[in-house]
Amino acid sequence: MSIIRTLKASALAGALIAAGAFAPGxxxxxxxxxxxxxxxxxxxxxxxxxxxxxxxxARDYFEYLNQFKGGIAGQKVRTLLLDGRYKLDxxxxxxxxxVDQEQAxxxxxxxxxxxxxLRDQIAQDRVPFMAQSHSSEVLDPVKLxxxxxxxxxxxxxxxxxxxxxxxxxxxxxxxxxxxxEYGRGPVNVVRQSGLIExxxxxxxxxxxxxxxxxxxxxxxxxxxxxxxDMVYVQASTPQLxxxxxxxxxxxxxxxxxxxxMYNISSAIPEQLGKGAEGFRTIQIYADFGADIPAMxxxxxxxxxxxxxxxxxxxxxxxxxxxxxxxxxxNAIARNGGKVPDDLQTFRKAVRAEMTGLRSLDVGGIxxxxxxxxxxxxxxxxxxxxxxxxxxxVSNWIDAR
Amino acid sequence: xxxxxxxxxxxxxAAVLAxxxxxxxxxxxxxxxxxxxxIGALGLNLLTGLCGQISFAQAGLMGIGAYTAGNLCNAGLGxxxxxxxxxxxxxxxxxxxxxxxxxxxxxxxxATLAAQFILEYLFKILEPLTHGISGLLIRPxxxxxxxxxxxxxxxxxxxxxxxxxxSGIGVLRxxxxxxxxxxxxxxxxxxxxxxxxxxxxxxxxxxxxGFIAGIAGAISGIASRLANPEAFSFALSVDYVAxxxxxxxxxxxxxxxxxxFVTLLPEAIQRIGELFNIPSILSALREFAFGMxxxxxxxxxxxxxxxxxxxxxxxxxxxxxxxxxxxATTEAV
Numbered sequence: 001m002s003i004i005r006t007l008k009a010s011a012l013a014g015a016l017i018a019a020g021a022f023a024p025g026x027x028x029x030x031x032x033x034x035x036x037x038x039x040x041x042x043x044x045x046x047x048x049x050x051x052x053x054x055x056x057x058a059r060d061y062f063e064y065l066n067q068f069k070g071g072i073a074g075q076k077v078r079t080l081l082l083d084g085r086y087k088l089d090x091x092x093x094x095x096x097x098x099v100d101q102e103q104a105x106x107x108x109x110x111x112x113x114x115x116x117x118l119r120d121q122i123a124q125d126r127v128p129f130m131a132q133s134h135s136s137e138v139l140d141p142v143k144l145x146x147x148x149x150x151x152x153x154x155x156x157x158x159x160x161x162x163x164x165x166x167x168x169x170x171x172x173x174x175x176x177x178x179x180x181e182y183g184r185g186p187v188n189v190v191r192q193s194g195l196i197e198x199x200x201x202x203x204x205x206x207x208x209x210x211x212x213x214x215x216x217x218x219x220x221x222x223x224x225x226x227x228x229d230m231v232y233v234q235a236s237t238p239q240l241x242x243x244x245x246x247x248x249x250x251x252x253x254x255x256x257x258x259x260x261m262y263n264i265s266s267a268i269p270e271q272l273g274k275g276a277e278g279f280r281t282i283q284i285y286a287d288f289g290a291d292i293p294a295m296x297x298x299x300x301x302x303x304x305x306x307x308x309x310x311x312x313x314x315x316x317x318x319x320x321x322x323x324x325x326x327x328x329x330n331a332i333a334r335n336g337g338k339v340p341d342d343l344q345t346f347r348k349a350v351r352a353e354m355t356g357l358r359s360l361d362v363g364g365i366x367x368x369x370x371x372x373x374x375x376x377x378x379x380x381x382x383x384x385x386x387x388x389x390x391x392x393v394s395n396w397i398d399a400r
Numbered sequence: 401x402x403x404x405x406x407x408x409x410x411x412x413x414a415a416v417l418a419x420x421x422x423x424x425x426x427x428x429x430x431x432x433x434x435x436x437x438x439i440g441a442l443g444l445n446l447l448t449g450l451c452g453q454i455s456f457a458q459a460g461l462m463g464i465g466a467y468t469a470g471n472l473c474n475a476g477l478g479x480x481x482x483x484x485x486x487x488x489x490x491x492x493x494x495x496x497x498x499x500x501x502x503x504x505x506x507x508x509x510x511a512t513l514a515a516q517f518i519l520e521y522l523f524k525i526l527e528p529l530t531h532g533i534s535g536l537l538i539r540p541x542x543x544x545x546x547x548x549x550x551x552x553x554x555x556x557x558x559x560x561x562x563x564x565x566x567s568g569i570g571v572l573r574x575x576x577x578x579x580x581x582x583x584x585x586x587x588x589x590x591x592x593x594x595x596x597x598x599x600x601x602x603x604x605x606x607x608x609x610g611f612i613a614g615i616a617g618a619i620s621g622i623a624s625r626l627a628n629p630e631a632f633s634f635a636l637s638v639d640y641v642a643x644x645x646x647x648x649x650x651x652x653x654x655x656x657x658x659x660x661f662v663t664l665l666p667e668a669i670q671r672i673g674e675l676f677n678i679p680s681i682l683s684a685l686r687e688f689a690f691g692m693x694x695x696x697x698x699x700x701x702x703x704x705x706x707x708x709x710x711x712x713x714x715x716x717x718x719x720x721x722x723x724x725x726x727x728a729t730t731e732a733v
Contacts, residue, residue: 044684045683088624088628088630089433089631092624096424096426100426113630116534116537116626117625120625179533181534181535181628
């Protein structure tokens with residue numbers, strides 16, 4: 001091949017790469033001026049897809065505003081929901097698309113790992129970011145001024161369960177968690193901070209088990225020998241099903257176990273039947289179908305649209321949509337009812353309005369939202385499975 | 401490596417680097433992950449495609465590179481962290497390769513699978529080095545006081561390293577060692593008969609392949625600023641095997657095509673879903689489509705995308721009279 005022909009081929013290859021790989025996609029066209037773009041990613045196909053009502057809820061709230069309220073300040077919101085698949089590189093990729101190509105004024109992301117990896121980037125980009133994670137590692141209003149979380153941290157949820165136990169006269173507690181970050185991290189923080197002892201309780205055992213466990217009978221026998229008043233479980237629903245099943249095998253009642261907010265799942269009573277009766281969990285958000293004002297809006301939306309996941313996680317997503325939209329609305333109102341021309345100014349204003357949200361009425365999904373501490377609410381209550389349904393059995397308890 | 405091939409490589413790398421400043425961060429990140437995938441796939445291809453040793457420990461080796469480079473970046477070693485990450489992975493690769501002196505084929509593949517799981521476990525428990533399950537946060541490396549933290553800079557670095565690895569392997573293939581790899585792959589008994597030291601040849605294959613995997617892991621950690629066990633799981637090893645199957649085992653450019661295909665396919669499906677307003681449905685079908693494509697490649701084009709490229713090139717050259725035979729322009733397997 002002659003040099004000339006080689007150079008021609010090289011130029012062609014370079015041009016093809018430039019045209020194909022580097023050209024923005026169809027959805028990646030630059031947004032028009034005064035556009036309100038919100039970009040979300042969840043896990044539509046990942047291992048925790050059981051919870052993806054959270055991302056549908058937020059997306060649907062913005063759709064609700066578009067369909068029933070004419071958008072925000074008379075302008076339609078452009079909402080994009082992407083699938084992060086619970087894969088770090090996928091989530092990092094999506095973040096960049098949201099910030100650069102979609103020019104989102106608010107971004108919402110999924111996994112704790114991704115938010116941790118992105119936290120410096122988010123601070124540099126100065127883009128308001130609503131995390132789905134409740135990890136304390138991404139909550140720092142000073143160092144991470146653009147990251148917001150939707151409720152009590154995992155550690156605070158554990159504290160709420162401990163306080164509920166203390167109120168009932170309990171004295172001893174055991175903790176179970178899988179061997180992943182979500183399981184081990186919060187438990188270690190609570191143990192090392194001495195919060196269990198400060199609550200007036202004694203930790204009698206901590207049991208770590210494999211994330212993909214299928215049998216925990218041995219661990220249940222060990223737990224039985226410790227005889228705790230409560231077992232706090234920092235795990236996901238699939239692991240909780242194994243725990244409750246094997247607990248029943250050795251004669252431990254479901255009532256002994258308390259899970260966190262991600263253990264409100266219809267799969268538990270459906271699969272375990274009576275074996276699930278009495279199991280308690282932390283409830284932050286009102287359940288789907290609860291008698292609260294927000295359900296009227298959701299029902300109106302449901303009348304015209306299909307809601308894929310009708311559960312408590314959808315309510316969490318709807319709540320996030322409400323607070324994000326309110327901050328955007330306030331930022332526009334402060335700018336004389338016009339969307340700021342400059343995206344960076346718009347993002348900065350939305351961040352400022354988020355931190356200014358106080359006692360916000362969110363239709364009863366949570367008692368009220370306050371974002372001065374970047375976490376919306378620190379309240380939760382204990383719910384118990386009775387006749388196959390989760391029923392609140394405590395008042396709202398503040399983790400602070 | 402032919403001179404023309406090298407010139408094309410230089411031109412493509414130069415073209416990519418030239419447009420880099422004009423890319424948005426999202427596209428720059430895509431370039432980065434394709435380049436990282438290509439480097440990792442070239443490393444695995446050296447071991448599997450050239451030397452015939454099937455390995456499922458690629459993700460684990462990349463993890464070693466990422467954790468080593470991450471710790472060294474955090475200690476302020478700058479870009480030196482990348483080759484040192486490669487070196488650490490090379491040592492681990494040689495250790496993993498020891499069973500290859502006694503085991504072959506499927507048995508050795510199972511041994512590498514075991515190594516992958518052991519490495520994943522070590523990433524979780526060696527907390528002082530890896531920060532356990534929560535992962536190691538990596539500070540951007542600095543060069544002459546400037547931190548490499550921009551996506552475009554990361555992409556430029558990844559493309560430059562990809563070019564070095566690609567051309568390095570191209571040169572290696574033409575050496576006695578490179579030819580020894582091919583003979584060992586085809587038949588170890590014949591290789592011994594030809595006077596090739598099989599153990600030594602395999603040692604070099606593991607060392608070089610591990611080094612390249614470590615380089616890929618190091619850039620991956622630097623680009624994502626986090627190294628955690630979930631990022632270097634068995635599934636990633638499978639992705640790399642898929643890359644070299646789809647691209648074309650044993651070829652020089654096939655792994656690059658395979659990496660681009662495997663990395664960008666989910667993105668393409670996502671975009672098609674958005675175009676037809678069915679992103680959620682197509683999202684759920686992504687894994688299915690990915691699996692189906694691998695099966696289709698195995699059935700209809702086991703030599704991968706490079707074979708498709710070769711056929712196209714043959715058609716083009718056949719339509720134009722040329723002084724050279726078509727086989728002279730094909731890439732040696």
